[in-house]
Amino acid sequence: MLEKRDLCWLLKPVSRDEIKTWFMEDRNNSRITRTIEGEMPRLFYGISRSQKDNASIVLILTDDGSLGDEGYSIDQKESGYEIKSNTQKGLLYGIFGLHRLLLGKKERFPYVSIPDQNxxxxxxxxxxxxxxxxxxxxxxxxxxxxxxxxxxxxxxxxxxxxxxxxxxxxxxxxxxxxxxxxxxxxxxxxxxxxxxxxxxxxxxxxxxxxxxxxxxxxxxxxxxxxxxxxxxxxxxxxxxxxxxxxxxxxxxxxxxxxxxxxxxxxxxxxxxxxxxxxxxxxxxxxxxxxxxxxxxxxxxxxxxxxxxxxxxxxxxxxxxxxxxxxxxxxxxxxxxxxxxxxxxxxxxxxxxxxxxxxxxxxxxxxxxxxxxxxxxxxxxxxxxxxxxxxxxxxxxxxxxxxxxxxxxxxxxxxxxxxxxxxxxxxxxxxxxxxxxxxxxxxxxxxxxxxEEIAKEWLDLSFELTEDAREKALSILITSRDTYEDYTCPLAVGFMCKPGIHYGCDIDGYEYDQWGTYHYADREGVGRDRTAATGTGFTKQYSPRIYQEYEDINACPDKLLLFFHHVPYTHVLQSGKTVIQHIYDTHFDGVEKVKEYQARWESIQDELDEESYQNVKERLDYQLKHAVEWRDQINTYFYRKSGIGDEAGRTIYN
Ligand code: BDP
Structure with missing residues (x-):
């Protein structure tokens, strides 16, 4: 049976041909040094500690203000790679960084990496x-x-x-x-x-x-x-x-x-x-x-x-x-x-x-x-x-x-x-x-x-051809929009089942104490948070942002119902009415999940069976979930508004 560690992105060591030996200058016995010593053979298959002369990876503690406490640099030398940092911790990040670069086949040396956030x-x-x-x-x-x-x-x-x-x-x-x-x-x-x-x-x-x-x-x-x-x-x-x-x-x-x-x-x-x-x-x-x-x-x-x-x-x-x-x-x-x-x-x-x-x-x-x-x-x-x-x-x-x-x-x-x-x-x-x-x-x-991040993760986690990787990538990259499509039209949140927060329950929180209301009535939907007629939340932003969110015509569609209560017939910047947007996104969301299923199935041969089945099972649930959201939301807003779908698709009434 596979160990748990075999199912993660550090599974693949870099092969023997690429990396043979390594050397660490300024050896001290800190805990992180010992970690580095343990990690090197795991990350770079078949290596052993050796003399500097024929070392393929050299780790060097340096004194370079630009690298800060955690940054590192990697350079390619004739004999291999040289990783430098001001701290042991930076060297640790450096060996993980080199591992990622080599497996991602994205070697661009010298490579300098300093964290943006502390x-x-x-x-x-x-x-x-x-x-x-x-x-x-x-x-x-x-x-x-x-x-x-x-x-x-x-x-x-x-x-x-x-x-x-x-x-x-x-x-x-x-x-x-x-x-x-x-x-x-x-x-x-x-x-x-x-x-x-x-x-x-x-x-x-x-x-x-x-x-x-x-x-x-x-x-x-x-x-x-x-x-x-x-x-x-x-x-x-x-x-x-x-x-x-x-x-x-x-x-x-x-x-x-x-x-x-x-x-x-x-x-x-x-x-x-x-x-x-x-x-x-x-x-x-x-x-x-x-x-x-x-x-x-x-x-x-x-x-x-x-x-x-x-x-x-x-x-x-x-x-x-x-x-x-x-x-x-x-x-x-x-x-x-x-x-x-x-x-x-x-x-x-x-x-x-x-x-x-x-x-x-x-x-x-x-x-x-x-x-x-x-x-x-x-x-x-x-x-x-x-x-x-x-x-x-x-x-x-x-x-x-x-x-x-x-x-x-x-x-x-x-x-x-x-x-x-x-x-x-x-x-x-x-x-x-x-x-x-x-x-x-x-x-x-x-x-x-x-995309870069998703590609990295895919490359480190699977062995995919370019075509299969594109398919998996397209699922990841569009998945946030898809989830939004079938659960959260125009930023109306919290239409989920109270307590567990999974599954559709449009009025689940509507008359509750948690302060998360959509205020849908027969005319329209959304929360008025404007300074002019609502709660004044818009005023908490800087003047330029305030003006944008306060103005119903300037407020981005995606956030409209967070800031405004509008009629179902209100025309969005996209040119669609609010009600038609609700219908379209909910029908589209379900179709996208079906496409995910097809794409996932089409790359089955390139995936390990366990990962394939794991995601396949969940996509089956996801489809049921999306269908339930689509039908409940569409029916709910149809009943409230009395306005049908322009495209004549099935809405249960
Ligand atoms: C909410 C969760 C709740 C957490 C809370 C928090 O529903 O379980 O305790 O955030 O962040 O989203 O404290």
Whole structure:
């Protein structure tokens, strides 16, 4: 039986002919050096350590300011390749980089690679009982039945995959911190967590834990968790001292506070600045970081009250705190103002926060985007976010703003909710590996195209002819638009089944408390978020963007119903009416999934049986899913509007 590691993109070693021996200058005995020594024979088949004279790969620690702490350069010499970096970690990235270049047959030397973003983090939403919140690839690789799973080889495999795409930080427990996980910050648990941390350290990855803001009460037995109470501050100080005694290279805390029933500073009438800064002061002497999430909103809204707007929440709360956070606090901001929908505008906090360390949060796990049943390659969506022009000042693209406006640029970057589990191929649907791989590659190099990343992943994962690769690529590259076609017309999100967020339930959230309404009536559909007649959310953007979104004729079609309530007969920039657009995209979406099935079947001979069957089964489900969405949405809007399909296709009434 294949090992789990055989089903990933580091499977193929570079052959003996290409690489024979290697040599490392300035050998020291750091953990990462030992990792490099272990990795070299795995990545480059048949090599052994040797003398410099006939070495084929030479690794050199250098002193080159332009490479920073993590960058590397690779040059081709007569005798082989020379990799240089200022750090061991950079050399580790360098050997993974060389491996990728050689297998991708894309050798262009000298090759220099320096990460665009400093933090490149993954958040796990894993629970100690072994379940994963929003996980679609089996159970947790870290925990099982309220115990540590203890499979250190599996965690090592995971760490090497992360390092191979440049991930340098990871939090290993759910941001919703439950009964046992609250105690992860105590000695009994920390001893086990250290074992996991040591493996990550060896691959250059810092370990973080999500904490319960009310831990002084739940763990410390104090009567309050008020951040301004001296006893609370002192409790955290001692707790942090204990953590660093056991895990000296601990990264810090991830905090979800005052959100979806998690405790936070609001309980005590304190601000999020008070809460974050108190923790920051406790951890700062050890070089630790507080990653404070901006996903804070009222989840007990009254649907009758149209003045409330969940989209406004993060900006309303955090914009006025700009500049008030301690130097070791980073705000973590979701890409959109609502919640990881397949189509949302970019959060208006980007570019508007100018004096706060910040990281942008994506979701790799496909919660609202198909549960890793439906194929949905998310890199195109992430690129749109990074390349969005906030029109706030000189550094106006999101990818620049997050770094430029962080007072300590080292404390800025990207983070994403991970998508792996115990499934043999790590991600349930093997195609979902492309999102995990793609997130890492994009976080490192923001200018790679979605296609380049998808091609790399395909080349590293399969042995395909050019024609077959084009077919697989065409599925990945169009899959985000396809998913949007049958689930989310013109940015109306949340028409999914409540709770699980898979499958169609158009009114599932319509009269609920979560603040995600489409307001469809017999005249039209959409949320009026304009300043003139709606919730005023448009005003949170820079003046140029505000004007664009506020104006019904300038607002991009793709976002129209996020910002405006319009009649079904409203004519889009595309020339179609809203109702016809809804029908067309839903019919098209289903046809595209059928094409995916045909394309996948046509390349069967070039795929290993396991991967072929894995994706085929999921495409069958995806088709059923798309058909159900098509028919429910079309029927729903036909019944509301009374307007038929111009093309006369079947709509059930
Ligand atoms: C939502 C998820 C929920 C998470 C939350 C978060 O439905 O499970 O706890 O995000 O980001 O999308 O905290």
């Amino acid at each position: 933090y490149r983090m993954i958040n796990h939403w894993d629970n100690f009982d072994g379940t994963i919140e929003r996980g679609y690839s089996g159970r947790s690789i870290f925990y099982d039945h309220n115990a540590f799973r203890g499979d250190m080889e599996l965690i090592r495999q995971y760490a090497r995959l992360l390092a191979s795409v440049g991930i340098n930080a990871v939090s290993i427990n759910n941001v919703n911190v439950r009964k046992y996980e609250r105690f992860f910050i105590t000695a009994e648990y920390l001893k086990e967590i250290k074992k996991i941390g040591d493996i990550f350290t060896a691959y250059g990855i810092q370990l973080f834990l999500a904490i319960d803001f009310a831990a002084p009460i739940s763990v410390g037995k104090l009567s309050t968790a008020d951040p301004l109470c001296p006893d609370v501050a002192s409790w955290w100080k001692h707790t942090v001292e204990d953590i660093y005694r056991i895990i000296p290279d601990f990264g810090g805390f991830v905090v979800k506070a005052d959100s979806e029933h998690e405790p936070g500073p609001f309980t005590y009438g304190r601000s999020h600045g008070d809460g974050a800064n108190m923790l920051a002061k406790a951890i700062r002497p050890f070089g630790g970081i507080i990653v404070w999430r901006c996903f804070v909103y009222d989840c007990t809204q009254d649907w009758r009250d149209r003045s409330l707007d969940r989209a406004r929440a993060a900006y309303d709360l955090f914009h006025e705190l700009d500049g008030e956070f301690d130097e070791n606090v980073i705000l973590q901001i979701k890409n959109g103002p609502i919640d990881f929908q397949i189509r949302e505008p970019v959060s208006p906090l980007f570019g508007a926060l100018k004096e706060t360390n910040q990281i942008l949060e994506f979701q790799i796990t496909q919660e609202y985007t198909g549960h890793q049943i439906d194929i949905c390659y998310l890199v195109p969506m992430w690129k749109e976010t990074l390349d969005f022009d906030t029109r706030h000042g000189a550094s106006s693209l999101v990818k620049e703003a997050i770094r430029q406006y962080s007072p300590d640029q080292k404390l800025s970057g990207l983070c994403a909710v991970g998508n792996v589990g115990m499934d043999r191929n790590w991600t349930g649907n093997k195609m979902a590996q492309a999102n995990w791989y793609g997130y890492g590659r994009l976080a490192w190099d923001n200018d790679l195209t979605s």
